[in-house]
Amino acid sequence: MSVSPGKGLLSIGEVASRTGLAVSAIRYYDDEGLVTARRTAGGRRMFIRSDIRRLSFILIAQQMGFSLEEIRAQLRQLPLERTPNKRDWEKISRGFRAQLDARIGMLERLRDRLDGCIGCGCLSLETCKLYNPDDRARETGTGPRLVVQKSVIG
Template identity: 50%
Template sequence: MMLDDEQMHKELTVGEVAGRSGLAVSAIHFYESKGLIASRRNPGNQRRYGRDVLRRVAIIKVAQRLGIPLAEVGVALATLPQSRTPTAKDWARLSAKWKLELDARIEKMLQLRDQLNECIGCGCLSIENCKLRNPMDTLAEQGAGPRLLDPE
């Protein structure tokens, strides 16, 4: 199949994708190996990417900054049509779930922070009512003395 000049112009080499996205070529190859982005091979067996891959890479990088596992990013990207640049509407749909997860993690971290403030300075982390390491003083049931808190 012959490609016209317009189609050839729209495609990017792996080096161009890397340069425009600020990533290493190896990262682009890694994302492709995980099925997060796709390329085609030209007659010279070189990878060529549609311009839509730049937006997909941007989505991947934002999701990674949010702590979203790549497997979950892949599931989300699989809901998008191939060879079409993700739109703002697509992003709103993809990010809605991630926002809820991020809010839940933030809430957990705030609770942890507040619990840490309650025992700061105690030094032992096993005092009665320690919410971080000894909630409800469960270690007291084992008697006096040191205990291995994290057996793993």
């Protein structure tokens, strides 16, 4: 579908200026189907205003460690035929909330236990004898069980 410049559409340069993203990044996200540019007769990419929010969401989600596939799955829930509204954005925020809560929990456990026993099985610290006597965490798997899992011994 060919569109005319104007008509409330923004050029890729304008979108880059508003989002802080490089033009090449915006082209990449368009090529990946995370946003959908409209094309002028000359092939220039034009974007609707709500694409600024989509791109900003992508940027934030990537900085939080979400993969493009995870981001794509969330963005698929947004309507393409109209500008997403507050309810649409609330829907995808619920999709990320559980994942963010789990990451926050793991970061808190890491912060609280990094200088003590993390359940890795080394038992080299005196605190390991209190938190993980006889390496009981080993029964639940390998690695830093007291950080990775919410509760493994108790």
